[in-house]
Amino acid sequence: MAAHLKKRVYEEFTKVVQQQHEDPSAKKLRLTKPSKSAALHVDLCKATSPADALQYLLQFARKPVEVESVEGVVRILLEHYYKENDASVRLKIASLLGLLSKTAGFSPDCIMDDAINTLQNEKSHQVLAQLLDTLLVIGTKLTENPSVRTRLVEVACKHLTDSSHGVRNKCLQLIGCLGPVEKGVAKEGENQAAKDVQKIIGDHFNDQDPRVRTAAIKAMLQLHERGLKLQQAIYSQACKLLADDYEQVRSAAVQLIWVLSQLYPESIVPIPSSNEEIRLVDDAFGKICHMVSDGSWVVRVQAAKLLGSMQQVSSHFLEQTLDKKLMSDLRRKRTAHERAKELYSSGEFSSGRKWGDDAPKEEIDTGAVNLIESGACGAFVHGLEDEMYEVRIAAVEALCMLAQSSPSFAEKCLDFLVDMFNDEIEEVRLQSIHTMRKISNNITLREDQLDTVLAVLEDSSRDIREALHELLCCTNVSTKEGIHLALVELLKNLTKYPTDRESIWKCLKFLGSRHPTLVLPLVPELLSTHPFFDTPEPDMDDPAYIAVLVLIFNAAQSCPTMPALFSDHTFRHYAYLRDSLSHLVPPLRLPGRKLLSSPVSPSITPHEDPSQQFLHQSLERVYNLQHLDPQGIQELLEFTIRDLQRLGELQSELAGMADFTATYLQCQLLLIKALQEKLWNVAAPLYLKQNALASAAAKQILEETYKMEFMYSGVESRQVVIIHHMRLQAKALQLIVTARTTRGVEPLFGMCEKFLQEVDSFQRCFISELPHMQGSFVDKLLDLMPRLVTSKPSEVVKILQTTLRQSTFLHLPLPEQLHRATATIIEPTGESDNPLRFTSGLVVALDVDATLEHVQDPQGTVKVQVLYPDGQAQIIHPKPADFRNPGPGRHRLITQVYLSHTAWTEPCQIEVRLLLAYNSNRSKASAKIPKSGWSESLEALPQPENGIEGTIPFSKPVKVYIMPKPARR
């Protein structure tokens, strides 16, 4: 099946086929040229003109060089380098030297002297720069060697006086990357390089070329990254660079200032033009704030981003960033925010606006107004209003980070964040909603703010609405009107977008449990009860009514007086909802109503701890009772599996763990069953039925083990071993079964060998885990290994059979966190009766919208499968951009699937489902293969996907009704 699918995929995407072809051919080329150096030498000698030589070099550069021949190649290149008159060829040679020294496994110290020597007689600036670059590569490969480093730094210092900016650039880069970091080294070295690197770099802050200035700052930052403590004296130099004419200089300078402010937050700097002094971090904060209104947006983004991480800044400065004094005709004016606040506190909210309502009040003293404050004034106000959305997003992020560390600032920035909910670009809106959620612990929404927030619920973008629901889950509301308002708006949302149902209920659940006292006075109104009259019983299936009930029940959980206000049918509905929507409705202690709730509650009420205990206990039981009679073990396993499955359904937090163990036990059960079969020992092929059972069991176990390995996130290597072990057992079983059913020994040879190989690789991969596996199948098998290798297949089978039966059941340790990957297809819903019509042969796009939970690397593994009624199956790889990540462990796939088919006579249903592709080679232990930096063309080729073994369906299939019509002529 898998092979078939694969073939199908390749048919669909011709591109993949092409790449498959290219790959071996590339390999071939490599093989046919055993001696690169000789060939290159011949080529270069043949070259008559510089252009020719350049061509040869270019061709040469396309192919990688083996580690062993690198040095030879370098020698030849150098030889030609000295002979060559043309600068461009020398340049290419220099760059090749750099590339060659990058080759993995090659130690470039042997060519360093030669490389340095080449520098001496070089006249061309470009070649010089390239040579220095090569030295940089060499230096980075030999970072552990201090003498090499000092030597290179010395060389770089010598060339710092070069008149070309490129050379100076590279020199600074070299110094930045290799300059001595530890103080000790600088003292002990008696030569010139021991000079203070910082000073050398600092001197180039005033270079005439902006590129060199940038490089100098970058080198300084590089030194900082490598652990050198920068001197505070640089600060004033860096401040001057903030006013540079070139944006890249300013951008780098902002970073440098930030670094310094983090290094010396508490030191005192004087304010120019007055004799006051302030903390350095405050001063730096002010300066960076100033850069938020820079002319270049790159600098603005940079500045806004960095602001967020300056948490030591004093609150006085912080609050200034949100302050922008308004005035009109020289009279002080209040901001709309202030007005809103005042109206709210005076108790007459939502009065109509009158002409001149915002008329300015007091006169301002003209002298006191400072239009461009040097301080932090209004930095965020500007940042949030910026033209480029990149700046706005950066500003929102910075606000978020600052607000998280300062509650009072969080309170203040609320107004501005709320304003951002109306930004014209969706990303910005989304970002600000997320930000608000993150700081929601520190804030309480005022009613007018809530109003604005809730207005966004009508947004047509699903992402926005869901983000907003999440936000409402964790906001604090101050008044009961606020709660009511939120409920009303959410219900409005529900009627407008019915698909939001789940999300809205969840939102109301948290809203209710957070504000029980605010909900209490609303209850009669919400349930529309009347003191004297019975009101009609509302429709139980109405999502809006359920929403209201969810709110009330969650509030009632911590408010014991509330149930007294319920009417009879409310209690009935409670019982119903408690069972049907148990994740939304909490258990309630209902006075005098025990009868109603008792039938359901006892089995459900176990709290988290007991249930966890239960899980462990049942597992213990299984592991301890190994020596029971086979029948007893089987029964026990069956019961435990059933218990675990039920537990998984009830306790969502434990679902992953319970399912995981249940699957494992299931495997074990199958294995036992297959081995316990009475007729097992009787001579073979007559018992086809029995064999069918055993082979089916083996197959199922294999499938389950793949599921266990790849569908759960949080699986550690301890579990992987056991899973692999189980798989090995299944394979052994398979081998035994095949041995029994096939006649002749020939096919068995191959199978045995393969199996033994697998045992071998198992041993290699998990050597460290073997001590934990005493008495297990593999343990015994490895003891017998020498015998197995030499013996005939039939004997092997016999040995396997006995070991399999004797081996003990391995204890499965449970990891801390285990989650099962799940997927739910939200769209298409599969409820439509209208077929999707399209002309046959043409393509129709089907929107697929699904949520994925606990999937690692969804971009690589999640596929969409379309199953046609004629048995055709198609696998579609969604684009990486189709995946979004709304929260930790959650992903959302919104993609389009293209369908096509020949004409049908009547509409029919196709199935759409999501698959999780896995690759057995993608073992969790295996490290990434280091890519060789040799050639660009090689990197462009994808890694051969040799191991996709199959796919696991992990969502419920959805049926879509389609109808390809014959094309009209």
Added chain:
Amino acid sequence: GAGQDVGRSCILVSIAGKNVMLDCGMHMGYNDDRRFPDFSYITQNGRLTDFLDCVIISHFHLDHCGALPYFSEMVGYDGPIYMTHPTKAICPILLEDYRKITVDKKGETNFFTSQMIKDCMKKVVAVHLHQTVQVDEELEIKAYYAGHVLGAAMFQIKVGCESVVYTGDYNMTPDRHLGAAWIDKCRPDLLISESTYATTIRDSKRCRERDFLKKVHETVERGGKVLIPVFALGRAQELCILLETFWERMNLKAPIYFSTGLTEKANHYYKLFITWTNQKIRKTFVQRNMFEFKHIKAFDRAFADNPGPMVVFATPGMLHAGQSLQIFRKWAGNEKNMVIMPGYCVQGTVGHKILSGQRKLEMEGRQILEVKMQVEYMSFSAHADAKGIMQLIRQAEPRNVLLVHGEAKKMEFLKQKIEQEFRVSCYMPANGETTTVFTNPCIPVDISLGLLKRETAIGPLPDAKKPKLMHGTLLMKDNSFRLVSPEQALKELGLAEHQLRFTCRVHIQDPRKEHETVLRVYNHLKGQVVLKDYSVQHLPDGSITVESILIQATAHSEDQGTKVLLVSWTYQDEELGSYLTALLKKGLPAGTS
């Protein structure tokens, strides 16, 4: 015009012998001769073309371009007129509309005709943003983005190394369809800036937008009708985009209408000039051009009576006549409806009356109209506020600032602020007044390469940021400046070289013999740290040379105890020579022998 005043912007700049006219606007407030600038100020007799090198129009608002046909066709000007592409496209539509109202409605004669507008437009040269246009050999202009309205630009005018930046109207905060004004650090000698909001710092636009949208949304949800009187171009598009995106976001269904007229044509241009709009529109226009409104449809007179909610944009903006007034009369009676005034209203208009709270209006024919609908005011202006102006000054770093297009009292305040914070001088001339700004012109001089290389080889490595002393001859010949080596200068001018030597006598009290004195002087000079790098030699004939400077000692004819040191140097060594004399004048140290 526009000196301490808003309206009929028209500024004359003379820079390095070139005359440039910036903007050519009309005044809204006048209907007589005062509505146009007084062009006789430029010249009484003779054609304007001879006096002006070029005319620059910053944007298409009538107070910046309204007098253009009158100026070019009726007064007479044939030189180039520069404006940006969108301005060139939209400007004639507005001029034509203006002409129609004045001539057809008010029945004025002696006004420019449609043909004149066309002829005038033929003289226009369109420029791109950041394109440097050479008007003639010396004069060049360059346009920068200014926000404000579609196609608004700031212009840099440059002659040699003197430059002026004229901002026109600009906006430093981006809005829904336009970006913010931007200029590089061009350090002009003079920045001419508008100062409409010299004394205002505005609140964030988000609050305003939110308020506006909320009001409209609430009214529409209630089933009411919303009337928004607007002027045809500029803010109207802004509000359209705002409502359009809001409708889109919120999935609203109520219809929005735009009363037609010149708008449709103008909208067409808005669709075309996508590059002039803001980031959002530029990024999304491939999927959908934001100006292709989905929800906004053309208005028909009959729609006003349709039941149900709707939003209508109608001209003119002050509710004094036309369609907006008609609709207002129909809807005023219902308290569910709402009128939103998005801008300032002149006294005497219906708009001003209702904004000031009047509830009973007397219409023509003695009818009394009772206003029950809600009246809202919402300010959407696209001028830079005081902070914005300061920000622009900070960006451009001018040496002088000149304020125009604002009220005198407000300018005063801003002027004081600018002088205080940037320490540059600031001017605010009234109409007809001339301000002279002194500049420090730099004069480019050609230098021969040989000389440059020779001079830079001496001494430390050149540093471009620091001035360096050089030795050469300045040749002023054929209206060009050249710096050449002295030898070459002599050769070119056919002059013989003269040696110029300075000699100086220094008296020293020293009773010893002459050659001993010389030896003492020699040792003294040898011991000087400053002279370490120079060759100091004691010649056999009893004289000392320091490089080319000759020092001889003779006994004083009258007093043998006094020696006279003769110091002689050529004028090239003036520096060293004067140093030596000064040194010797201090006398010799006693200890040396």
